[in-house]
Amino acid sequence: MKKQFKTESKKLLDMMINSIYTHKEIFLRELISNASDAIDKLYYRSLTEGGVGLARGDYEIRLTPDKSARTLTIRDNGCGMTREELESDLGTIAKSGSFDFKKDGEQKPDIDIIGQFGVGFYSAFMVSERITVVSRAYGSDEAWKWESSGVDGYTVEPGELSSHGTEITLLLRPDTDDEKYSEFLEDYRIRSLVKRYSDYIRYPIRMMVSHSKRVEGSPDDKPEYEDVFEDETLNRMTPIWKQDPKEVSEEDYASFYEEKFHDYEAPLKVIRQKTEGISDYTALLFIPANAPYNYYTRDYEKGLQLYSSGVMIMEKCKELLPDYFSFVKGLVDSSDLSLNISREMLQHDRQLKAIARALENKIKDELLKMQENERDKYKTFFKAFGTQLKYGLYADYGMHKNVLSDLVMFDSSESDESVTLKEYVSRMKDGQKKIYYAAGESREQVKLLPQVEAVTGKGFEVLYLLEDVDEFALMMLHEYEGHEFANVTNDELDIATDEEKESLKLENEKSKDLFDFMKEAIGEGVSAVRFTGSLTGHPACISSEGAVSVGMEKTLGRMPGAESGVKAEKVLEINKDHPIAGKLKMLFIEDKDRLKKYSKVLYANARMISGLTIENPAEIAELITELMV
Numbered sequence: 001m002k003k004q005f006k007t008e009s010k011k012l013l014d015m016m017i018n019s020i021y022t023h024k025e026i027f028l029r030e031l032i033s034n035a036s037d038a039i040d041k042l043y044y045r046s047l048t049e050g051g052v053g054l055a056r057g058d059y060e061i062r063l064t065p066d067k068s069a070r071t072l073t074i075r076d077n078g079c080g081m082t083r084e085e086l087e088s089d090l091g092t093i094a095k096s097g098s099f100d101f102k103k104d105g106e107q108k109p110d111i112d113i114i115g116q117f118g119v120g121f122y123s124a125f126m127v128s129e130r131i132t133v134v135s136r137a138y139g140s141d142e143a144w145k146w147e148s149s150g151v152d153g154y155t156v157e158p159g160e161l162s163s164h165g166t167e168i169t170l171l172l173r174p175d176t177d178d179e180k181y182s183e184f185l186e187d188y189r190i191r192s193l194v195k196r197y198s199d200y201i202r203y204p205i206r207m208m209v210s211h212s213k214r215v216e217g218s219p220d221d222k223p224e225y226e227d228v229f230e231d232e233t234l235n236r237m238t239p240i241w242k243q244d245p246k247e248v249s250e251e252d253y254a255s256f257y258e259e260k261f262h263d264y265e266a267p268l269k270v271i272r273q274k275t276e277g278i279s280d281y282t283a284l285l286f287i288p289a290n291a292p293y294n295y296y297t298r299d300y301e302k303g304l305q306l307y308s309s310g311v312m313i314m315e316k317c318k319e320l321l322p323d324y325f326s327f328v329k330g331l332v333d334s335s336d337l338s339l340n341i342s343r344e345m346l347q348h349d350r351q352l353k354a355i356a357r358a359l360e361n362k363i364k365d366e367l368l369k370m371q372e373n374e375r376d377k378y379k380t381f382f383k384a385f386g387t388q389l390k391y392g393l394y395a396d397y398g399m400h401k402n403v404l405s406d407l408v409m410f411d412s413s414e415s416d417e418s419v420t421l422k423e424y425v426s427r428m429k430d431g432q433k434k435i436y437y438a439a440g441e442s443r444e445q446v447k448l449l450p451q452v453e454a455v456t457g458k459g460f461e462v463l464y465l466l467e468d469v470d471e472f473a474l475m476m477l478h479e480y481e482g483h484e485f486a487n488v489t490n491d492e493l494d495i496a497t498d499e500e501k502e503s504l505k506l507e508n509e510k511s512k513d514l515f516d517f518m519k520e521a522i523g524e525g526v527s528a529v530r531f532t533g534s535l536t537g538h539p540a541c542i543s544s545e546g547a548v549s550v551g552m553e554k555t556l557g558r559m560p561g562a563e564s565g566v567k568a569e570k571v572l573e574i575n576k577d578h579p580i581a582g583k584l585k586m587l588f589i590e591d592k593d594r595l596k597k598y599s600k601v602l603y604a605n606a607r608m609i610s611g612l613t614i615e616n617p618a619e620i621a622e623l624i625t626e627l628m629v
C-alpha cells in the first residue's frame, strides 16, 4: 500500500524534484554523510557497550555505479534503520516546521532552501527517478525496503540485506540536453565528488574501479588489453581538523563547513586552535556569514560538536559557548574527555570549562582582528549577529562588558558606517567628557531631532541608537574608558558654558508662572516646561528626565504584555531664541485662552518630531485649523 508523505515533506520533495539548483551533485555528499553518521552511531555503541564485534577497520561506505541498470548504490554497514525508523525518518523531513518562514507565493531561490535545512536524503530526488532504500537495523534479523518515485508517496515492505546497515539505490533520471545525470555513473566523476565533498569522512569510501590492463603474455606488436577491477578507497579519511593546516585550503574548510552545518554560504572566518599541555584539544570554529532563519528564536540551539579522540560524543555541547557567541559553529576534539561522559558531568567538568574560556577569548580576538583588518567582513558579521552581541552586553547585569564592549558598533553622525566606541572616543573633542547618543527609528529621524541637530551643529559626534536593545545595552555598560554615556534628549550635556547656564537659569526663573500655566494647559503629558539654549532652528523639543528615556518608553511599550505602564518623564523645552518664545510671553499677558491652545499645539509638534504619537489627534487638528483661520 502506498503511504503519503507528510505535507511539509511533500513540499520539499516537490522542490527537489523540480529543482533548478545548480549543485545537484551535493546529493552524494548528503548520502555519504548520512552513512557516516550511521556508522558513527554503531561505532560509538561498540566503544561504550561492547559486544558489537566490529573493529574500526571493518566499517565502510561502498559506492557501486551500474551503467546498464543506470543505478548508483550507496551501502553502509552502520546502525541501519528499523521499519518504524524508515517510515519516520524518511517519510517526514527531520526538521519539520522549518517551512513556515517561506510564505506561499514568495519567490526565493532554491539555494536558500537547500542550504538552510539539512534536506539531506531528499536531495537525492534531484537526480533520481526512483529511490530504493533497504535497511537492516543492527541486532535485527529482518530487513525492510522503502521505495519512492516522488511526491505520490512511498511503500515499505520486507526486503533482503546480507548484514546490518543500509543500501540506497538511486535510479538516475534520463539525460536531457541540459542535464547529463549519467555522469554520476562515471568513476572519475564519483571520485572527484568524493574528494571535493567527503574527503575527511573518517570511514573508507570504497568503489570497485576498472583499469585497462595489458594481458600478460600478449604479443608486443599486438598487445591485448582487459578490464580488471580493483578496490579503491576514494577518501583520505583524516578528519579535516587533524590534517596539517598547511594542506587544507580555504575551499576545503568551506565545503566541510557547508556540508556539516547546513549552510549555503562559505563561513566568514575559520578559526583553528590547537593546544597541548594542561588541556589537550583541537577546535575548528566557523563564523557564519548569515544568521540561520531561526537564529533569533527560541528554537535555535547553540553548541559545538564534541569529539573524544575523533569519535563524536555530542552533537551540540552548549557548555562550550556563551550565549553571546551562540552563532559560532564548529567542533572540539579532545583526547582528555571520556567517551561515557554524561550531560550532568559535562556541566561540571573543569576541563570543559577551561576549554570554553579559551575558546571565548579566541573568538573575541579573532572578531577584533576582523574588525580592524577586514571591516567589510566585520560589517557583514555585525549585520547578522550584532544584535546578539548587544543583548550579551545587556544580559547578566552587564557582566560581559569586558568581552563585548569593543565588539559592538553603532550608527553615528560622523560617518555613514557604523563606528566602535573606541573610534568614537578617539575623536572626541577637547574637553568633551561624555559620549553622546540619541535613540530613534532610523538615521533620518534621529538626525533631525532638534537636540541632535543642536549637538552635531556644535561639532560633536552623536551615536545613533536605532535598535531597541541599544539604549539598554549602553545603560548596562554605563561608561566606556571613563566616559559616561549621555542621551542628548535626556541628560545634562556639559556643552553650554557656565555663563550660558547661569543666564538660562535666570530666564527660566523669570518665566516660572508662564511655564506653570502651560504645563497645566497641556495636562498629564509633561512634567515640566522650560526654555533651552541648546536648540538651533527648532522652536521646541521633548526631553526627558529620570531613568526612562523617550526611546526606552517606546521600546518597552512595544514589548508583548507591556501595558504601556512605563513612561518617560517628559519635559517640553522651548527654544529661548526662537520668535515663539517672545510670542508665548506676550500671550501670557494678553491672551491666556490663546496661550492654552498654542501650548497644546506646540507640545503635539514636539512629540511628533520625537517620533511619539499624538494622544489627542482630533483635538490638535481642530486647534490647528482654528489658529489658521
Ligand code: ADP
Binding pocket: 030, 034, 035, 038, 076, 078, 079, 080, 081, 089, 090, 093, 094, 118, 119, 120, 121, 122, 165, 166
Ligand atoms: P538529516 O541527516 O539532516 O537528519 P536526512 O533526511 O538526511 O536528514 O535523514 C533523516 C534521518 O534518516 C537521519 O537523521 C537518520 O536518522 C536516518 N538515516 C538516513 N540515512 C541513513 C543511513 N544510511 N543509515 C541509518 N539511518 C539513516
